[in-house]
Amino acid sequence: MRKYGKIGRWIPAAAIAAMVSAAALTGCGAAGTQTIQVQTENSQDQIVVTGKDEVSVTPDMAEMVFQVRTQAATAQECQQKNGEDLNAAIEVLKGLGVEESSMQTSAYGMNPIYDWNSSTQEITGYEMNTSLTVSDVPIDQAGEIISQAVAAGVNSLDSVNYFCSSYDASYQEALTKAVAMAQTKAQALAEAGGRTLGGVVNIEEYGYNPYQRYAEGAARNMAVEETAAASMDAVAAMGVMPGEVQVEAQVTVTFSLQ
Numbered sequence: 001m002r003k004y005g006k007i008g009r010w011i012p013a014a015a016i017a018a019m020v021s022a023a024a025l026t027g028c029g030a031a032g033t034q035t036i037q038v039q040t041e042n043s044q045d046q047i048v049v050t051g052k053d054e055v056s057v058t059p060d061m062a063e064m065v066f067q068v069r070t071q072a073a074t075a076q077e078c079q080q081k082n083g084e085d086l087n088a089a090i091e092v093l094k095g096l097g098v099e100e101s102s103m104q105t106s107a108y109g110m111n112p113i114y115d116w117n118s119s120t121q122e123i124t125g126y127e128m129n130t131s132l133t134v135s136d137v138p139i140d141q142a143g144e145i146i147s148q149a150v151a152a153g154v155n156s157l158d159s160v161n162y163f164c165s166s167y168d169a170s171y172q173e174a175l176t177k178a179v180a181m182a183q184t185k186a187q188a189l190a191e192a193g194g195r196t197l198g199g200v201v202n203i204e205e206y207g208y209n210p211y212q213r214y215a216e217g218a219a220r221n222m223a224v225e226e227t228a229a230a231s232m233d234a235v236a237a238m239g240v241m242p243g244e245v246q247v248e249a250q251v252t253v254t255f256s257l258q
Contacts, residue, residue: 045257051182052250055174059162059242062142063135067156078126085153092152107131162242167213174249182253198256206250
């Protein structure tokens with residue numbers, strides 16, 4: 001009889017066996033939640049096992065969120081100065097090889113500065129903040145970009161996040177290992193019970209989380225005072241250490257028993 005998957009596509013039994021064999025030796029399909037369900041004539045002679053494995057990867061890219069903060073006596077002067085400092089930082093980053101498509105400005109905000117010590121609480125000036133997000137930065141360039149951006153007028157580093165550009169390939173490797181582990185466990189259980197392990201009846205994948213490809217860095221809300229040479233030196237010498245990201249995959253596999 002023909003065997004069908006949940007999506008209605010005919011899957012020959014030989015193809016299912018080939019998929020398990022390939023998973024035990026090489027790679028597997030694209031990452032994402034997938035279920036392969038094959039109907040069998042006798043669903044009672046089955047064994048269900050889980051497989052779980054992980055692969056350690058080192059992030060190779062970084063994303064940074066800077067703040068450009070300016071103060072001036074009038075709102076117009078404040079906005080003009082903020083724009084000049086922001087453009088100066090952008091030009092420096094472009095000179096370091098950062099593409100325009102990898103830079104995004106956001107979170108524009110201007111607020112009056114009040115003299116809270118006076119009875120009238122008069123406005124003494126204005127402050128403006130603009131966020132500048134720089135993404136797709138190779139890890140080996142992150143430290144230089146941070147220090148050069150600070151020198152160009154950036155005065156706050158909100159966050160540094162790391163991610164791995166090969167996450168999907170690493171997840172597929174972990175998925176392959178998880179399926180192979182499930183098959184090994186099923187074989188041992190079948191032999192212990194005096195049975196012979198048959199083909200795959202069903203494979204279900206769990207726990208795929210694409211957000212795991214990102215790892216939050218240690219630098220958060222680092223204020224940089226232009227008048228403090230020690231702070232400038234600390235940022236310029238900042239070591240970028242992304243550590244490792246654990247890419248984990250888990251599957252549940254149902255085999256037939258003979």
